[in-house]
Amino acid sequence: MSKAAFPVNDLLRRKTQTSLTLISLTVCVASTLFLLLFSDQIVFGITSIAENTLTVGYWAIFSNFLLFAGILVFAIGAVIISFITFLMMSQRTRDFGLIKAVGCPNSLVFGYFLTELLIVLFLGCVLGIALGCLIDYAVINLGAFQVFQKTPNFWYAPLVFVAFFVFGLIFGVRPLETAARLSSTAAISSMQYFGLSEGRKFKALSKSRLTMKIASRSLFRRQSVTVRIVVFLSIVFILLTVSIAGSIIANNTTTTWVEKAVGKDTLLVGHKNMGSQYISLLLKFSGAEEKNDFYYFDSNFALTEDVFQQLNGISGIANFEKRFVYEGHIQEVMNFTYSESSTIPVGDHREAASLIVGVEPKKILSEWFIEGRFLKNGNSSDAVIGDSLAAVTFEMPLLQSFRMQNATLNIVGVCLDPINNGIVAFVPFETLKSLNNVSDPNIMLVQLESSANQETVIMQMQERLADANMDLKVFELNGALEKNLSFLGATWTVIMFLPVFSLVAATLCLIGYLVLAIDEQRHEYAVLRVMGTKPKAVVTILAVQSLIILLPSIAIGIAFGVIITLMILMPHPVVTSFTIIAISGWLLTSLVGMFLLSLWPVLRFAKKPILKIMS
Amino acid sequence: MPMKTSDFVVTTYSLTKTYQLGEMDVEVLKGIALNVTKGEFVVICGPSGSGKTTLLNIISGIDRPTSGKILVLGQDLAVQDEDFLSDFRCSRVGFVFQSYNLVSTLTVAENVAFPMEWIRKPEAEIETRVIELLETVGLQHRENHFPAQLSGGEQQRVAFARALANDPELILADEPTGNLDTKNGQKIRQMLQILKAKGKTVIVATHDPEIMQLADQTACLEDGRLTSQSE
Numbered sequence: 001m002s003k004a005a006f007p008v009n010d011l012l013r014r015k016t017q018t019s020l021t022l023i024s025l026t027v028c029v030a031s032t033l034f035l036l037l038f039s040d041q042i043v044f045g046i047t048s049i050a051e052n053t054l055t056v057g058y059w060a061i062f063s064n065f066l067l068f069a070g071i072l073v074f075a076i077g078a079v080i081i082s083f084i085t086f087l088m089m090s091q092r093t094r095d096f097g098l099i100k101a102v103g104c105p106n107s108l109v110f111g112y113f114l115t116e117l118l119i120v121l122f123l124g125c126v127l128g129i130a131l132g133c134l135i136d137y138a139v140i141n142l143g144a145f146q147v148f149q150k151t152p153n154f155w156y157a158p159l160v161f162v163a164f165f166v167f168g169l170i171f172g173v174r175p176l177e178t179a180a181r182l183s184s185t186a187a188i189s190s191m192q193y194f195g196l197s198e199g200r201k202f203k204a205l206s207k208s209r210l211t212m213k214i215a216s217r218s219l220f221r222r223q224s225v226t227v228r229i230v231v232f233l234s235i236v237f238i239l240l241t242v243s244i245a246g247s248i249i250a251n252n253t254t255t256t257w258v259e260k261a262v263g264k265d266t267l268l269v270g271h272k273n274m275g276s277q278y279i280s281l282l283l284k285f286s287g288a289e290e291k292n293d294f295y296y297f298d299s300n301f302a303l304t305e306d307v308f309q310q311l312n313g314i315s316g317i318a319n320f321e322k323r324f325v326y327e328g329h330i331q332e333v334m335n336f337t338y339s340e341s342s343t344i345p346v347g348d349h350r351e352a353a354s355l356i357v358g359v360e361p362k363k364i365l366s367e368w369f370i371e372g373r374f375l376k377n378g379n380s381s382d383a384v385i386g387d388s389l390a391a392v393t394f395e396m397p398l399l400q401s402f403r404m405q406n407a408t409l410n411i412v413g414v415c416l417d418p419i420n421n422g423i424v425a426f427v428p429f430e431t432l433k434s435l436n437n438v439s440d441p442n443i444m445l446v447q448l449e450s451s452a453n454q455e456t457v458i459m460q461m462q463e464r465l466a467d468a469n470m471d472l473k474v475f476e477l478n479g480a481l482e483k484n485l486s487f488l489g490a491t492w493t494v495i496m497f498l499p500v501f502s503l504v505a506a507t508l509c510l511i512g513y514l515v516l517a518i519d520e521q522r523h524e525y526a527v528l529r530v531m532g533t534k535p536k537a538v539v540t541i542l543a544v545q546s547l548i549i550l551l552p553s554i555a556i557g558i559a560f561g562v563i564i565t566l567m568i569l570m571p572h573p574v575v576t577s578f579t580i581i582a583i584s585g586w587l588l589t590s591l592v593g594m595f596l597l598s599l600w601p602v603l604r605f606a607k608k609p610i611l612k613i614m615s
Numbered sequence: 616m617p618m619k620t621s622d623f624v625v626t627t628y629s630l631t632k633t634y635q636l637g638e639m640d641v642e643v644l645k646g647i648a649l650n651v652t653k654g655e656f657v658v659i660c661g662p663s664g665s666g667k668t669t670l671l672n673i674i675s676g677i678d679r680p681t682s683g684k685i686l687v688l689g690q691d692l693a694v695q696d697e698d699f700l701s702d703f704r705c706s707r708v709g710f711v712f713q714s715y716n717l718v719s720t721l722t723v724a725e726n727v728a729f730p731m732e733w734i735r736k737p738e739a740e741i742e743t744r745v746i747e748l749l750e751t752v753g754l755q756h757r758e759n760h761f762p763a764q765l766s767g768g769e770q771q772r773v774a775f776a777r778a779l780a781n782d783p784e785l786i787l788a789d790e791p792t793g794n795l796d797t798k799n800g801q802k803i804r805q806m807l808q809i810l811k812a813k814g815k816t817v818i819v820a821t822h823d824p825e826i827m828q829l830a831d832q833t834a835c836l837e838d839g840r841l842t843s844q845s846e
Contacts, residue, residue: 201759202722202728202745202758202759204731204738204739204741204742204745205728205732206732206735206738207732207733210729210732213721213725214720214721217720217721218720524718524719527716527717527718530677530710531710531718531729532701532703532706532733533705533733534697534698534701534702535698535701537701537733610677611672611677611678
């Protein structure tokens with residue numbers, strides 16, 4: 001036999017082991033590539049759905065989430081690749097010793113096995129890349145995902161190929177180097193494989209404790225493999241926790257921000273045209289368009305003191321808030337900050353068209369997630385700006401100010417408000433009065449008492465408003481709020497496909513690991529079967545092994561996942577007891593699902609005839 | 616006086632076993648008829664590939680015949696399910712392999728105790744029995760070592776101790792001295808002699824002429840057929 005033919009023939013002879021390794025490698029490379037391509041297409045999909053929608057702050061939460069999921073997906077793939085190649089080559093230590101024993105030089109045997117590793121790795125990576133592209137093509141062309149259709153970023157393919165090939169090579173060569181350093185007898189001995197020490201003094205055990213002992217001993221003897229699978233599963237559970245907890249918390253938090261900014265059960269009173277325009281501005285968040293050439297200063301929009309008098313006596317109204325809304329022009333004012341005795345310029349002289357909302361600071365009905373503080377009574381030159389305006393027009397908004405109609409206003413806060421997609425500045429109404437020479441607000445927000453019958457109050461308000469001005473109307477903001485929230489929910493649903501696919505891929509990789517691990521220990525289990533262990537007892541032993549590695553992994557994964565979610569992805573989370581129950585429910589379902597699916601290869605193995613396992 | 620079926624520990628009739636190798640059928644056992652009575656020491660001999668191991672595997676319930684009948688300790692093994700066969704192997708049959716086949720993750724004492732723990736014998740009884748068996752095979756000083764730390768001969772002695780743990784009615788040994796040197800082989804032969812003296816039913820597949828001398832019955836297999844049977 002020629003030297004080159006040995007590795008190929010050896011791989012072909014060991015059909016089961018070669019095909020198992022090849023399948024595991026292919027699945028791992030394919031799933032990683034697919035998930036990276038898919039996340040790229042999700043970003044594209046959301047961008048195209050959300051073009052001119054969402055504020056910068058909300059969009060940042062989504063993109064952080066996708067970026068983190070992408071990193072974790074890549075890490076999972078890298079760990080599983082290193083694990084598969086390590087396991088594959090560790091199993092050859094004995095063969096290494098045998099070939100050396102018959103007189104083959106060390107370098108030649110090393111070359112044989114290195115060639116085998118290169119062949120399997122190359123084939124696994126090539127097949128994985130092809131399969132990954134194929135899955136991506138198939139999934140994107142399914143009805144539900146057609147919005148993501150774009151030319152895939154094929155740069156991911158060489159990136160995944162090179163990275164995974166190198167990972168696989170590094171971790172596959174390590175056991176070969178160890179085997180090369182050993183003498184033939186040491187390599188052949190099972191002492192080398194199990195790294196044994198003397199056991200504890202013998203004590204008879206019950207059947208259940210014996211099951212536990214066999215399961216745990218198998219894991220602890222194969223320490224490096226067990227550590228790798230725990231690391232792999234921990235990363236999977238970090239991804240899972242970040243996906244599940246992160247998305248539930250982020251969804252709840254963003255929903256709460258929108259709800260509080262818009263106001264739940266809040267009514268809007270204003271001229272029919274002005275009211276419609278305000279609602280359009282609110283709905284820009286979810287893709288609606290406002291009238292571009294709307295004239296906000298129309299004298300018919302003014303809500304005079306008469307109107308408030310008309311509404312004053314209606315029972316069920318808790319609070320009023322007067323606002324003056326118009327589109328204006330702002331200009332960034334450059335500022336300076338001090339750092340280690342030097343002066344650093346902050347900002348430029350950028351300009352932007354923005355929605356200007358005049359408010360009475362003390363009577364404000366909305367609550368915002370705010371960085372900095374809100375307006376105070378008496379500080380007429382303060383302003384709070386929306387997150388999109390802050391991101392687009394300012395460098396360090398809280399250190400800066402802006403000019404508007406010859407007035408300079410200091411930015412004291414940046415808030416998340418869906419109105420006009422966050423391109424908004426809240427300034428004291430009193431300041432606007434003098435700047436624009438207006439005296440009356442053009443909209444009024446009304447908050448009802450929680451016990452009030454909304455329909456009755458609206459009817460009463462409509463009747464009284466009609467007496468003052470036939471064009472005045474009462475608008476419910478709940479409809480706009482619902483549309484914005486469902487848009488937010490739909491965006492999260494799209495993003496949630498990534499963790500779902502990641503979970504499927506991780507489960508496939510876990511099944512691949514179990515198949516390899518069972519194959520590695522099959523002789524041991526066959527002996528147990530010969531000695532009278534029933535097939536279901538073998539299932540129990542393997543299930544206990546699966547649980548032993550799943551439980552610490554989930555503990556590590558959830559701990560790190562929660563830290564990442566709360567400290568990096570969602571620094572100001574809204575967590576209710578319902579959120580915790582929902583997260584626990586999802587995580588528990590995933591854990592149970594993964595555990596049950598991991599039993600599939602175990603059940604198949606247990607059904608095999610003893611001699612087939614032993615052969 | 617003619618013997619009744621119930622007097623036999625093992626009875627086979629027209630036993631065949633065929634394996635499929637690719638598209639080819641390989642008939643390993645061809646119409647084997649063998650009767651083993653209680654307390655008999657039977658040697659199965661024959662060249663490599665003649666079907667000795669397959670016959671032992673079928674008698675122990677590890678494998679099933681393709682056709683024919685097999686009764687072991689009164690049980691028709693061909694029709695029993697896997698759970699029954701597992702219990703049967705654990706409590707009524709002791710099996711010794713040529714390649715020892717100890718559980719590498721269990722210590723010597725744990726390997727011996729395993730079949731007793733599996734059928735839930737009282738712990739005190741198990742501990743006494745393990746000490747007794749390890750003394751019998753001369754390995755009491757190795758009780759906390761793992762199989763990989765033992766020599767081949769020592770591992771085979773542990774395998775014997777394990778096979779005897781539940782005091783089975785039938786002991787099967789597949790080339791028990793095949794992998795051993797003369798000295799260790801002698802120890803195993805001594806153990807087989809003790810079993811014979813104790814009146815145990817033993818079936819050994821072997822080429823070892825010294826073990827053959829112990830035989831009450833010798834059955835020779837050639838190309839899957841029983842070519843000679845002597846008592």
